[in-house]
Amino acid sequence: MGFRLAENEKDRYLSELLQSYHVFAPVAKAGKGAFSDTDVVGYGEIESFGDIVLDRKSHFSPKEVFYPVRETLFQFLKDEVLETTIDEKPLVVLVRPCDLNGVRRLDTIFLKNGQEVDTYYERRRKKVKFLMVECTEGFDTCFCVSMGSNVATDYDGALRFEEGSLLLDIKDPALATEILRDRPEADFQVEYIRENKVKVDAPPLEAVTKDLFDHDLWTEYTSRCIACGRCNTSCITCSCFTMQDVQVNDEKNLGERRRVWASCHIDGYSDMAGGHNFRKKHGEKMRFKTMHKVNDYHRRFGEHMCVGCGRCDDVCPEYISFSKCINKLNQIAKEVAQ
Ligand code: SF4
Ligand code: SF4
Numbered sequence: 001m002g003f004r005l006a007e008n009e010k011d012r013y014l015s016e017l018l019q020s021y022h023v024f025a026p027v028a029k030a031g032k033g034a035f036s037d038t039d040v041v042g043y044g045e046i047e048s049f050g051d052i053v054l055d056r057k058s059h060f061s062p063k064e065v066f067y068p069v070r071e072t073l074f075q076f077l078k079d080e081v082l083e084t085t086i087d088e089k090p091l092v093v094l095v096r097p098c099d100l101n102g103v104r105r106l107d108t109i110f111l112k113n114g115q116e117v118d119t120y121y122e123r124r125r126k127k128v129k130f131l132m133v134e135c136t137e138g139f140d141t142c143f144c145v146s147m148g149s150n151v152a153t154d155y156d157g158a159l160r161f162e163e164g165s166l167l168l169d170i171k172d173p174a175l176a177t178e179i180l181r182d183r184p185e186a187d188f189q190v191e192y193i194r195e196n197k198v199k200v201d202a203p204p205l206e207a208v209t210k211d212l213f214d215h216d217l218w219t220e221y222t223s224r225c226i227a228c229g230r231c232n233t234s235c236i237t238c239s240c241f242t243m244q245d246v247q248v249n250d251e252k253n254l255g256e257r258r259r260v261w262a263s264c265h266i267d268g269y270s271d272m273a274g275g276h277n278f279r280k281k282h283g284e285k286m287r288f289k290t291m292h293k294v295n296d297y298h299r300r301f302g303e304h305m306c307v308g309c310g311r312c313d314d315v316c317p318e319y320i321s322f323s324k325c326i327n328k329l330n331q332i333a334k335e336v337a338q
């Protein structure tokens with residue numbers, strides 16, 4: 001159902017939402033930028049629509065809201081194990097279409113990848129509703145259209161900020177607050193970006209052969225990538241984590257188990273029992289990530305894992321472009337096939 005709210009009604013809708021939900025959106029985090037006295041755009045709780053930053057892409061994706069960077073799973077106290085609880089109040093998260101598609105990729109990994117679901121992810125994820133922000137322009141590094149992620153229709157609500165008003169398309173009645181009741185419906189169809197400046201062609205699955213894995217392409221990244229992991233932490237679809245047992249006394253019987261985001265680019269990620277490591281070079285790690293994003297996941301689940309948000313290109317301190325890497329891989333696949 002479509003609704004139109006006047007400028008002076010927008011924050012009343014938000015304050016009604018806040019009675020039942022925490023509301024998260026991209027906001028400027030003062031002083032948190034890479035350089036001194038600079039901001040970074042990441043997800044935070046809002047109290048007014050004026051808090052939201054939409055003219056810059058968020059460096060961090062919305063996954064940090066319901067898949068925390070560091071999460072205590074349980075605490076152990078002598079012979080007792082105490083499972084942690086979470087805030088029961090549900091969340092509304094404002095996302096762009098690419099990120100909503102990215103959330104579906106995370107859902108697949110955590111909830112539909114085998115017989116067991118990840119209960120720690122599930123308990124948080126069940127509390128989240130998504131208000132999708134219409135996105136028709138994108139940013140310089142976006143390539144969502146190439147990845148088929150520019151359109152998302154499985155939102156709980158969608159919104160368009162217009163000069164002097166807010167248009168809403170509400171699918172989940174729980175997001176239709178008091179101010180929307182008995183209000184005449186407005187005609188609002190969400191529009192989507194249809195062309196990005198960056199265009200990417202991933203190689204077709206049948207063209208991804210051993211030749212591509214062995215190709216010299218990856219040596220470039222051995223010399224350029226510094227294995228900082230920023231591309232992974234900013235990615236909406238990266239889901240890897242590591243476990244940490246943290247003890248707080250000398251007897252090792254008091255402490256907690258945490259899971260913490262991990263990165264396939266960072267040294268130590270590929271360490272195995274016996275001291276083995278089969279991906280030591282940074283180029284090999286880049287190959288692993290690339291193939292995971294546009295090949296392995298695709299073979300298993302029928303679509304690219306990468307949604308083309310372009311954040312990895314935005315944050316890489318070595319100016320490594322993932323979109324260019326995919327295009328190079330495709331070009332090599334064509335040459336190998338000739
Ligand atoms: S790999 Fe890069 S472009 Fe693709 S979803 Fe992750 S951050 Fe976005
Ligand atoms: S952000 Fe760039 S330098 Fe850092 S790990 Fe990723 S590709 Fe390598």
